[in-house]
Amino acid sequence: METEGQVVQHLVEGAARSGAALIAAAAAAVHGWVVLVDPVAGVLYSEPQSAASAGARAAAAAAQKSKTLDGGVTVRRVAGVSLVVSPGTTTSARRADLVTRTTAGLLHVRARRAEEIRPAEMRLHSAAARLLLQGQTDLASEIIGDLAAQALVVRLAAGPDPEKAHRAVWAAVLPLTTHPAPPALVALYDGDLAVIVMHDSASDAGRVLRLLARAADQQGILGGVSDPVSLDMLASAWLQAGHARADAAVDRGLAHATGLGDRSIARIIPPDRLSAWASDLLRPLDPLRRRTLDTWLHCGSVSGTAQVLGISCPTVRARLRSAGNALGADLNLATTQAQLLVALRAPESTDGIDLSLADVPAHAPLHLVPDHVARDWAMRLVGDLDLAQRITVRVWLENLGSHSTVARALGLHRATLRRWLDQVADQLALDLSSPTIRAELHLAIETVAGPTESAEALPRLGGRTYPRQPPTGASELPDPQLELP
Numbered sequence: 001m002e003t004e005g006q007v008v009q010h011l012v013e014g015a016a017r018s019g020a021a022l023i024a025a026a027a028a029a030v031h032g033w034v035v036l037v038d039p040v041a042g043v044l045y046s047e048p049q050s051a052a053s054a055g056a057r058a059a060a061a062a063a064q065k066s067k068t069l070d071g072g073v074t075v076r077r078v079a080g081v082s083l084v085v086s087p088g089t090t091t092s093a094r095r096a097d098l099v100t101r102t103t104a105g106l107l108h109v110r111a112r113r114a115e116e117i118r119p120a121e122m123r124l125h126s127a128a129a130r131l132l133l134q135g136q137t138d139l140a141s142e143i144i145g146d147l148a149a150q151a152l153v154v155r156l157a158a159g160p161d162p163e164k165a166h167r168a169v170w171a172a173v174l175p176l177t178t179h180p181a182p183p184a185l186v187a188l189y190d191g192d193l194a195v196i197v198m199h200d201s202a203s204d205a206g207r208v209l210r211l212l213a214r215a216a217d218q219q220g221i222l223g224g225v226s227d228p229v230s231l232d233m234l235a236s237a238w239l240q241a242g243h244a245r246a247d248a249a250v251d252r253g254l255a256h257a258t259g260l261g262d263r264s265i266a267r268i269i270p271p272d273r274l275s276a277w278a279s280d281l282l283r284p285l286d287p288l289r290r291r292t293l294d295t296w297l298h299c300g301s302v303s304g305t306a307q308v309l310g311i312s313c314p315t316v317r318a319r320l321r322s323a324g325n326a327l328g329a330d331l332n333l334a335t336t337q338a339q340l341l342v343a344l345r346a347p348e349s350t351d352g353i354d355l356s357l358a359d360v361p362a363h364a365p366l367h368l369v370p371d372h373v374a375r376d377w378a379m380r381l382v383g384d385l386d387l388a389q390r391i392t393v394r395v396w397l398e399n400l401g402s403h404s405t406v407a408r409a410l411g412l413h414r415a416t417l418r419r420w421l422d423q424v425a426d427q428l429a430l431d432l433s434s435p436t437i438r439a440e441l442h443l444a445i446e447t448v449a450g451p452t453e454s455a456e457a458l459p460r461l462g463g464r465t466y467p468r469q470p471p472t473g474a475s476e477l478p479d480p481q482l483e484l485p
Contacts, residue, residue, distance in 0.1 A: 031088030079111035129187035155241035156223035172215035278346035
């Protein structure tokens with residue numbers, strides 16, 4: 001049997017390696033199980049893994065001070081977390097107390113050490129996050145090591161006390177631990193909190209998002225979550241997360257970007273076919289032009305794109321002209337923009353799949369599925385709109401969201417147009433400010449709209465515009481009788 005000195009030595013050696021190694025050494029010393037539980041992040045370390053749920057329950061049941069529960073389980077609060085120790089039946093009370101006190105002391109030392117180096121780590125996170133958001137992935141990898149294949153961006157409102165929010169989110173995502181290649185980067189950026197979650201699979205990002213959602217709820221912070229993107233597309237993901245945050249509510253602190261759920265076009269097109277089509281469409285573009293195009297599609301302006309990418313407006317225009325020429329497409333057309341937004345969000349293609357080109361280019365990417373599947377998808381998305389609503393939204397999307405141009409084409413006041421669009425957004429439960437949502441909405445309307453559904457076909461009576469049939473949803477367009485003087 002090991003002496004007390006040997007037990008302490010093993011614990012110190014474990015603490016020098018990592019928190020997980022310390023907990024493993026403690027469990028071995030008491031011949032039982034040991035769990036470390038954070039009030040926000042949940043179980044940090046568990047040895048064995050099967051004891052995690054029991055440790056979490058014990059931590060929740062214990063008071064804010066050290067307490068021994070039934071079965072000899074001891075819960076000790078240290079550095080803001082709960083150390084739960086359950087010794088085996090052959091371990092003496094003296095040995096269990098020695099291991100508990102020593103482990104708690106070593107955890108305190110590790111926490112103090114993490115606190116000392118936190119300012120330096122925050123500066124490293126800030127530098128790496130800025131480089132990634134500006135497209136400098138090679139420089140970022142020199143700071144934090146190997147990078148994952150994909151990432152998503154969470155954009156959080158920093159509130160009146162950005163530093164406090166920064167510390168709270170940092171503690172939630174990276175509790176008590178330091179990572180040479182962290183699962184997330186946390187930094188203040190452009191007045192907001194940026195969290196870049198790097199992952200190779202959806203499950204990798206899920207844990208960090210759950211921690212962020214819990215922290216956002218506790219701190220009353222609102223945030224938006226972008227779609228997963230390749231690392232060179234993080235600038236547009238930052239904009240996308242900002243659009244999503246506008247749809248966040250206090251009762252659900254994090255809002256995801258697409259907001260389409262089962263109505264997304266990605267749900268009806270097989271991933272391999274979508275990836276192959278997107279790869280073929282974007283093949284003429286190098287990474288620089290692709291990133292510029294993606295950012296411009298989300299910004300909606302040359303000046304906004306220049307600001308995000310840190311380049312001049314003439315450079316942005318030159319890259320866009322070059323991209324349009326390489327694609328052989330007019331980038332100012334709504335259908336072209338919608339197709340490019342879908343393609344830029346498609347997963348990268350790994351296997352070569354031969355796909356026939358769409359008979360009518362405007363039908364892409366819906367040509368990848370049978371016509372009845374495409375139409376069923378479109379009806380699920382826009383089938384609740386009546387004729388007047390569908391014409392209004394169609395003309396608005398064709399004119400790239402220009403209220404003044406659309407109002408003139410439809411013979412409406414701009415305030416009336418905005419009110420109608422707000423009613424459509426409420427009826428469809430969609431955020432029309434999101435470029436991704438507008439892209440799929442445009443493709444859906446073009447799929448179901450007839451050839452006569454143009455601005456001239458908008459129903460009218462006595463110079464007043466009105467719907468021939470009342471909308472089937474909760475929203476209603478103005479009654480013409482109410483607008484008569």
